[in-house]
Amino acid sequence: MHLSTIRGIPPRQDNEEVCQNAWFLSHMSTTPKLSPIDTKRHSTAHILAAAIIDMFPEAKFGTGPVVDNGFYYDVDLPRTLIPEDLPILEKKMRKIMSRNDQFQRAEINIEEAKKRYEKSNQPYKVELIEDLMKQGEKEVSFYQCGTFVDLCAGPHIDSAGEINKEGFKLTKIAGAYWKADENRQQMQRVYGVLFDTKEELKQWQRQQEEAKARDHRKIGKELDLFVFSDLVGAGLPLFTAKGTLLRDLIVQKIQNLQKDFGYQRVTIPHITKKDLYQTSGHWEKFGDELFKVKGQSDQKFVMKPMNCPHHTQIFAGSPKSYKELPVRMMETTMVYRDEQAGELLGLSRVRSISQDDGHVFCRPDQIEKEVQNIVTVIREFYTSLDMFKEEKYWVSISVRDPQTPEQYLGDPTQWDKAEKILEDIAKKEHLPYKRVEGEAAFYGPKLDFMFKDALGREWQLATAQLDFVMPERFKLEYxxxxxxxxxxxxxxxxxxxxxxxxxxxxxxHFAGAFPTWLCPVQAIIIPVSDKFSDYAKKVARNLQKENIRVEIDNNNDTLG
Incomplete structure (x- = not known):
């Protein structure tokens, strides 16, 4: 097969939460940078596509990125895949790897590429090319490996034989809407993982089994922490008494740590006029993801998806002198986001979100001290969870991409100073940090704290972000x-x-065995017969007087 008969998948994207073709559109003009193992995963995705088209010649391909530990891609097929199809595809992939076909790059005129995809009946590729045309692209690149050719920015390995045939596995099949739009065609998504060695693959498989045992949905039910109800709706968790206590303990801990640094609690409503988010700029970017509220008047209201615009209005509620700064606010309150049903997952992705939020309004000369205070709170909180150890966390200093300065708002000189301040703080606080270009928000640089859990998975949990834009949008002043x-x-x-x-x-992370201060139940009294019930109650009362959370277990089961 030559470039005139095009079939295949496009390159990776950064994660599954962004629009499916966003990475593709932003990188077709240049070859993106990937780590060596991610480059192999990218190439393995092409090999998977080649295996699929060998099995289903009428397959129509969507997008297929590299993701954590592996890859996936979406395909429109004449029938639904079943788990038994995966070993068949794996066998075909190993055959391609054994041939050691070369990966070769070519570039052609974008109009010609569109014609070829139209001729080969690949409507999703045609749509991607049309999107690129709107961006002004004149040429697109392709990669060929054996008989398989694909529209792709790269990079790739030199040949298929570089992939360890025993280091990969296709893991599951799922549904996915084209471009993550539930009003578009539903495709089938085939997932796979790839590692350099067979031993790494086996270790990953063991980790997955452990992850199943630690699944928060399973443990949450066993510990009676939260439930979901079809009558209430997907993505709307209901917390039991124990789950609510667990939440309260976390919130109280954070609030107590912040009181020493002058933070004061505030309270805001859960709905707002849409004008607030039009002013902040969130309406233009996220308007489709907001829950709309219809009242008796003609005014348009929404459920708040974040708290920061409300907090600006508290600051703006009275004149401020430089002597009154910094103003520090904290609040734990619910926000709401209209997530797609297919993206909801236990407590990990919900529609009602209890946000631990805080905002500081300060002078430029106060930035360093205020961020240091935030770092201190983060350190003390995560130390109480035994997670603030060098091997368990690192800090991303997220700064501008020097190649695209036009993407960032605000004074460049102010940005320079702020980025230096964040790096100086990381050094002074002896934080294990990396300076990551291109990860800053459009409104300012930030510190993102990345923590590893007991399974070695990495989570971004805490953050401190500077914002030069919102004060300007709301005309805040002192x-x-x-x-x-x-x-x-x-x-x-x-x-x-x-x-x-x-x-x-x-x-x-804790598999339900929380640190003592965080346990909803810290002690359980087990009377061995009914005649000890009164004594058990007396012991429970004495423990409660010492602020120990206690339960009496009157279950008739034997201790053995």
Whole structure:
């Protein structure tokens, strides 16, 4: 097969939560950077596509990125795949690897590429090319491996034989909407993993078995922490008394740590006029993901998806002098996001989110001290969970991409100073950090704290983000020492972030065996017969007086 008969899949994207073709569209003009193992995973995705088209010549391909430990891609097939198909595809893939076919790159005119995809009946590829045309692309690149050819930015390995035939496995089949739009065609997504060695694959498989045993949905039910109800709706967890206590203990811990640094609690409503988010800019970016509220008036209201715009209005509620700064607010409150049903997963991805939120409004000369305070709170909180150890966490200093300065708003000089401040803090606090270009938010640089759980999985849990944009959008100001009106800097901070997501992580990390301070039940009294019930109650009362959380187990089962 030559380039004139095109079939296949496009390259990787950063993760499954972004629009499926966003990575593709932003990287077709250049070859993205991938680690050696991710490059192999990318090439294995092409080999999977070749195996699928050998099995189903009428297959129509969507997108297929590299993901954690492996790859997937989406395909429109004449029938539904079944688990028994995966070993057949694996056998075909190993045959391709044994042939050691070369990966070869070519570039052609984008109009010609579109014609070839139209001729080969690949409508999803045609749509991707049309998207690239709208961006002004004139040429697109392809990779050929053996008889399989695909529209792709790369990079790839030199030949299929570089992949260890015993180091990969196809893991599951799932449904996925084209471009993550539930109004579009539902495709089939084939997942796989790849490692350099057979031993690494076996270790991953053992880890998956352990992950099943630690699944927070399973443990949450066993410990009576939360439930879901079809009548209430998907993605809307209901917390039991024990689950609520667990949440309260986390919130109280965070609030107590922050009180020493002058944070004060505030309270905001759960709905707002859409005007608030039009001013902040969130309506334009996330308007489709907001729950709309219909009232008796013609005004349009929404359920709040974040708290920061509300907090700006508390700051703006009265004139501020430079002497009154910094102003520090904290709040744990619910926010709501209209997530697609297919993206919901236990507590990890929900529609009602309990957000541990905090915001600081300060002068530029106060940034360093305020961020240091946030780092101190993060350190103390995660130390109490035995997670703040060098081998268990690292910090991403997320800064601008120097190649695309136009993507970031605000004064470049202010950005330079802020990025240096964050790096200086990381050094002073002896944080294991990496400076990561291109990961800053458009409104400012940030510190992201990445923690490893008991299974070695990495989670971004805590963050401190500088914001030069929102104070400008809302025209926030304070009076300087010289009597001039100045803009404050806004700092967003999260210690646990979404309590639901945080709970999903620590339930699995501790497998339900929480640190003593966090246990909903710290002691259980077991009377061995009914005649000891009164004494058990007396012991329970004495323990409760010492603020020990206790239960009496009157179950008639034997101790053995």
């Amino acid at each position: 009076t300087s020492k010289e009597g001039k009106k100045e803009r404050p800097v806004m700092i967003h901070r999260a210690i646990a972030g979404s309590l639901e997501r945080f709970l999903s992580v620590i339930i699995e």
